[in-house]
Amino acid sequence: MTSPNDAALLRIGEFSRRIGVSDHTLRAWESRYGLLQPKRSEGGFRLYGPEDERRVRRMVELIDLGLPSSQAARIAIADPNGSGAPGLEAPAGGQLPTSVLTSSQAPADVPTPSVWVRARSQLRQTLEEFEDRGAHQVLDRLLADFALDNVMGEVVLPFLNELEARWEAGQITAAQHHFARNVLRGRLTGLARGWASGSGPRAVLLCPPGEFHDLPVVVFGIILNHGGWRVVFLGADTPIQGIDAGFVPPADLFVLAAVSAEPFERQAKAIADLASRNLVVLAGPGATKELTERTGTILSTDDPVTAAQQVIAR
Amino acid sequence: MTSPNDAALLRIGEFSRRIGVSDHTLRAWESRYGLLQPKRSEGGFRLYGPEDERRVRRMVELIDLGLPSSQAARIAIADPNGSGAPGLEAPAGGQLPTSVLTSSQAPADVPTPSVWVRARSQLRQTLEEFEDRGAHQVLDRLLADFALDNVMGEVVLPFLNELEARWEAGQITAAQHHFARNVLRGRLTGLARGWASGSGPRAVLLCPPGEFHDLPVVVFGIILNHGGWRVVFLGADTPIQGIDAGFVPPADLFVLAAVSAEPFERQAKAIADLASRNLVVLAGPGATKELTERTGTILSTDDPVTAAQQVIAR
């Protein structure tokens, strides 16, 4: 029984040593941001408990992520464990001493672009060094701190684009390119465990034969699932003819994505056939207005995140 | 029956010597924190008993952990028998157990074959109904109860083979086939989070261009990683020429897998080139003795689990 009463309390020296943050800094964070409100000994020494430790560790994480200390402090105060609902919504009922905060902090925190930039660069660096663990940590932190849509739209998708660009430009090796894609694929599909099950409307996602860039589709599916849809992900290089057989009741939406037009063109007939019985959306750079008109499908020119948000909003 | 333990009472000198805390200190702890309330002799000498000893030992323990004496006393009084450090976590610098896959799977469980059969059939059923959640549960239970190698060798691999067979025989639709493979791929790569990082020897796993059956390779990698190797997974359809560039130090092992011979044949030259600088293993049904001899590589005819176990055992 470790009630709050017998929680161990440490003075600033030991506390500082354990966490790796200097005592000066701890005091500065306390006075400047109200990050901590340690108990005091009779003589006035600060006494830190487990909750304080969580906050500081969180603060450090957020700073590592590139957030300015002031913002990191606000997040760490509102959500020391990072397990709570992520997102940009301002934590309701913020009652803690926000008075300490300097002015000019108008609305809910929109992370400065540098957070995204920095996260992407950390992803790039770790993955190009074949260090998947570091990449996972970056994603862990992002997902804990920010809304899923933002992480996908501001980090994952741009990173993927950058990755392809660097690959085509010969700036990275095939090994680096494939490694990064596989780490991300694993991580993203892991994010969506159980996404085909449940009770919402059901979308079937696939890339036509010859198309292997399925990662943006995964992102699309994750956002869609997050919005309440069931997502049946069929992945890359999936034949289209008769693909809707076996779905009872019929799926509510089919999404086909390709980065070039050929995969669509080759399957135009099968696509038109599928679209005669189902709602079909063509997405990705390979989808053209002309093609969608010819096949009776719907064109989506947005990025996966935006597109999924639109589907969710109907 | 009044005082069965009078004999156990010690005066401060002996008590002090026995615990290794000076008498001065003991008295200070008593007067300052009320840590002890020893009985007294008629003349006023302190008489300490076993309970006092426990308290003092606990106090010392807590002080060693870095707590201020005042706090240590508070806790030692409240909970003299508590074990370990309450409250704060271990001092920084400590490493968490890095592998999610604890290797402590005892010889305990001797699963009857029907467990495996049953698991496979549950997997088949849930996945063919596009119910990934059920499939995940099946795998959760298996992984919790049985050794990783067994789950892979007795359930995952046979299921994959069965899946391909049913697909080729037209017993399942393309959607079911692709869905199942994608769920499994996500799950398996999720199992191996961080597998490229760490400190063991490093293996690079890939399928040559034109080869897309990368799941058995993932299984191989998981077992290998479980055995202490770092695994750089490059996945399906990976070009071979120059693939070893950028690995410093060089990878300890390259594993190329394909289900038919053509992908190997098409890349025979690149493979031989790779093998001239590295240890290269060809695996899968597409690997032939003739080919390995011609390219200076090593043939593996075993299933992925067995093959990985052999590599681990060297």
Added chain:
DNA sequence: CAACTAATGTCGAGAGTTTGTCAAAGGTGG
């Protein structure tokens, strides 16, 4: 581009607190 401002981690001085240890003066017990 220089100059100013804001944010943030770090230092230092002088005062106060915590805590183990000691000393003095005297009592206890075999």
Added chain:
DNA sequence: CCACCTTTGACAAACTCTCGACATTAGTTG
């Protein structure tokens, strides 16, 4: 009588407190 113990008060080393100053970096403004 001598070794051991008690109480009280006092120290000193290590630690911490507050407050102000400073250095650096980044963004803004003239």
